[in-house]
Each structure stands twice: as structure tokens, then as C-alpha cells.
Amino acid sequence: MKYGVDHGGKTWAVEGATYYHLKGPATGKLVVIMPGITSFAASVAPLAECLIQRNHRVLLFDLFGRGRSPYPPSQPPCSHVLFADQLYHLLDKLGLADVSGGITLLGLSLGGAIALTLAQRYPKLVRRLLLVAPAGLPGVTSPLLSVLKVPWLGEAIINTLGRLLLSAVVGDFDDTEHPGCLLMRSVTAWQADNTPGYINGLLSTLRHFPLASMEEVFREVGQYPRPVLLLWGEEDQTCPFDPCCFIASECLPNATLRVIPNGGHCMALEQAGRM
Numbered sequence: 163m164k165y166g167v168d169h170g171g172k173t174w175a176v177e178g179a180t181y182y183h184l185k186g187p188a189t190g191k192l193v194v195i196m197p198g199i200t201s202f203a204a205s206v207a208p209l210a211e212c213l214i215q216r217n218h219r220v221l222l223f224d225l226f227g228r229g230r231s232p233y234p235p236s237q238p239p240c241s242h243v244l245f246a247d248q249l250y251h252l253l254d255k256l257g258l259a260d261v262s263g264g265i266t267l268l269g270l271s272l273g274g275a276i277a278l279t280l281a282q283r284y285p286k287l288v289r290r291l292l293l294v295a296p297a298g299l300p301g302v303t304s305p306l307l308s309v310l311k312v313p314w315l316g317e318a319i320i321n322t323l324g325r326l327l328l329s330a331v332v333g334d335f336d337d338t339e340h341p342g343c344l345l346m347r348s349v350t351a352w353q354a355d356n357t358p359g360y361i362n363g364l365l366s367t368l369r370h371f372p373l374a375s376m377e378e379v380f381r382e383v384g385q386y387p388r389p390v391l392l393l394w395g396e397e398d399q400t401c402p403f404d405p406c407c408f409i410a411s412e413c414l415p416n417a418t419l420r421v422i423p424n425g426g427h428c429m430a431l432e433q434a435g436r437m
Contacts, residue, residue: 173230173231177226177234177236177238177244177247177248178226178231178232178233178234178235178236179230179231179232180223180224180226180231180248180251180252181203181223181224181229181230181231182203182221182222182223182224182252183203183210183220183221183222183223184219184220184221184222184256185210185214185219185220185222186213186214186217186218186219186220187214187217187219188219189219190214190217190218190219191218191219191263191266192218192219192220192221192258192261192265192266193213193218193219193220193221193265193266193267193268194220194221194223194249194253194265194266194267194268195209195210195213195220195221195222195268195270195273196249196267196268196269196270196272196273196274196276196277197222197223197224197225197228197229197270197272197273198270198271198272198273198297199271199272199297199364199367199371200228200349200350200353200364201228201270201273201349202224202225202228202229202230202231202349202353202357203222203223203224203229203230204229205229205349206222206270206430207222209268209430210222213268221252221253221256221258223249223252225240225245225248225276226238226240226244226245226248226363227240227357227359227360227362227363227364227366227367228353228357228360228363229353229357230357231357232357232358232359233357233358233359233360233362233363233366234359237359237362237366238366239366239369239370240363240366240367240369240370240371241370241371241372242275242276242279242298242371242372242376242379243279243283245276245279246276246279246280246283247283249276249280250280250283250284250287253265253287259284259287263289264286264287264288264289264290265287265288265289266288266289266290266291266292267280267281267288267290267291267292268292268294269291269292269293269294269296270294270295270430271294271295271296271297271400271401271427272297272367272371272373273296274293274294274295274296274297274298275296275297275298275371275372275373275376275379277291277293277296278291278293278296278298278376278379278380278383279376279379281383281386281388282379282382282383285383285386288388289388289389290388290389290390290391291383291388291389291390291391292390292391292393293390293391293392293393293410293417294393294394294429294430295393295394295395295398295400295401295406295427295429296392296401296410297371297373297374297376297401298372298373298374298375298376298377298379298380299374299376299377299380299401299405299406299409299410300374300375300377300405300406300409301374301401301402301404301405301406301409310365310368310369311368311369316365316369317365320361320362320365377409377413380409380410380413380414381413383414384413384414384415384416384417387416388416389416389418390414390416390417390418391417391418391420392407392410392411392414392417392418392419392420393420393422393429393430394406394407394410394419394420394421394422394425395421395422395424395425395426395427395429396421396422396423396424396425397424397425397426398425398426398427398429399426399427400427401427403421407419407421
């Protein structure tokens with residue numbers, strides 16, 4: 163798959179350059195798709211097209227250090243707060259931060275955790291949440307994380323091994339038997355070659371994003387009376403169905419849970435129409 167073709171996305175600088183697409187009817191209800199740790203706008207375009215065909219207006223964007231949004235030269239810590247504020251500033255610039263009735267956030271994995279952070283920080287902005295196997299709960303682990311978090315050692319390892327190590331890290335987070343996760347490997351390889359600062363941005367995310375410790379954010383968001391839909395693949399090994407799904411359901415009492423039989427972590431890429 164070729165990701166290098168520009169289909170009309172634009173950039174706007176705040177902490178750094180943010181690449182985005184705003185597509186669909188101007189009168190449609192706005193849905194913002196929040197990408198995962200290794201995905202970017204082009205890789206979730208099929209999901210966006212399904213929503214546009216259903217008369218939604220869709221905003222796609224690339225997180226800092228992903229796709230066509232380079233990791234800023236100042237190298238800010240890639241935390242959930244940084245990414246949530248990145249989206250808020252983009253919405254504000256586009257005049258979408260005060261949309262009547264609020265917006266819908268569709269968060270995939272890491273994007274689900276970012277969506278929850280935005281809802282926590284700007285509760286009146288978010289009308290509803292659609293969370294597909296959100297990160298941020300106990301059970302999300304990688305054997306390499308503890309090593310990469312060590313100052314200097316992580317940089318030395320990643321600068322020496324580069325893409326070989328990157329493949330290992332992504333492999334730890336992949337359900338490799340599912341085709342959607344095989345697609346994510348090609349997405350990762352493209353970004354390693356084309357996105358300025360991608361590897362350092364990913365390392366910063368692995369270090370500074372609370373991948374397994376956002377339970378309190380889940381609980382705080384769960385106190386707000388808004389519709390929440392949780393989608394989880396029964397065979398998800400990245401954000402494991404057990405225990406993550408059950409913890410999320412307990413923290414978000416307003417949530418409706420839909421379990422996808424035989425679904426892996428990347429089911430939104432495999433079954434965009436069904437999503």
C-alpha cells in the first residue's frame with residue numbers, strides 16, 4: 163500500500179505541524195477519528211469513508227511523529243495530555259471546538275485513551291464516545307518497555323538497532339494472526355522511512371504515555387452522563403479482552419459493550435464497514 167500520496171490534507175502549527183483531513187457533508191454530525199500508536203490518517207481512511215457514506219462529517223489527523231505530522235524539534239514528551247491538547251487546538255483553529263451539541267470521538271486503541279483524556283479535560287466538547295479496545299488499562303504490556311524507558315539506554319538501543327527494534331516493539335503489541343495487524347506492520351515501515359522523527363516520537367510515547375495506568379481517567383469520564391460505546395475483539399492480545407474489557411465496563415457505567423467474535427486488536431482496519 164502506498165501512503166505517500168497527498169489527498170488534500172492541510173497542516174497547522176501549534177506545538178508542531180498537524181496534518182489533517184476534514185471530509186464529508188458540512189451539515190453532517192462531526193466524528194473525529196483518533197488513531198492508534200502506530201497508525202495515521204491514511205491507514206484509517208476506509209473507516210472514514212464508511213462514516214462519510216452515512217452522511218457524517220469526519221476529521222482525520224496525524225498525531226505528532228506519525229504520518230505527515232513530524233515529531234516537533236523541541237521533542238515534547240508524547241503523553242496523553244500532549245495528544246489531547248494537539249487535537250483541541252486543531253478543533254479550535256478549524257472553528258469546531260464549539261460545535262452545537264458537541265462532537266463524537268472514535269478512538270482506536272491509544273486513540274481511545276486520548277479520546278478519554280480530551281473528554282476529561284473538555285467534558286462539554288464531547289457528545290459521545292466510541293472506544294475500540296482503548297489503551298490505558300492494566301494488562302497492556304510489552305517486554306521491551308522497561309528497557310526502553312531507561313534514560314540514555316533506550317536512545318542507545320533504538321539508534322543502534324533502529325527499525326529492527328521497532329519491528330520487535332510493534333510485534334509485541336500485534337495480534338499477528340489477524341490481517342489488520344499485518345497491515346499495521348506496513349504502516350509502521352512506511353512511517354519509519356517517511357515521517358521525520360517517527361522512531362524518537364514512538365520511543366517518547368512508549369516512555370511517557372500511561373499505556374496501562376489511566377484507570378482514574380476512565381472513572382472520571384464515566385461520571386459524566388454521555389453515551390459511550392465500547393467495542394472489543396474477543397481475541398485481542400494487545401489490549402487484552404480479559405481483563406481490560408471488564409475494567410473499562412466497570413469504570414464507564416454508561417457504556418454499552420459490543421464484543422466482536424474472532425476480532426483482534428486491529429479489527430477496525432479489517433472490518434471497517436462493520437465498525
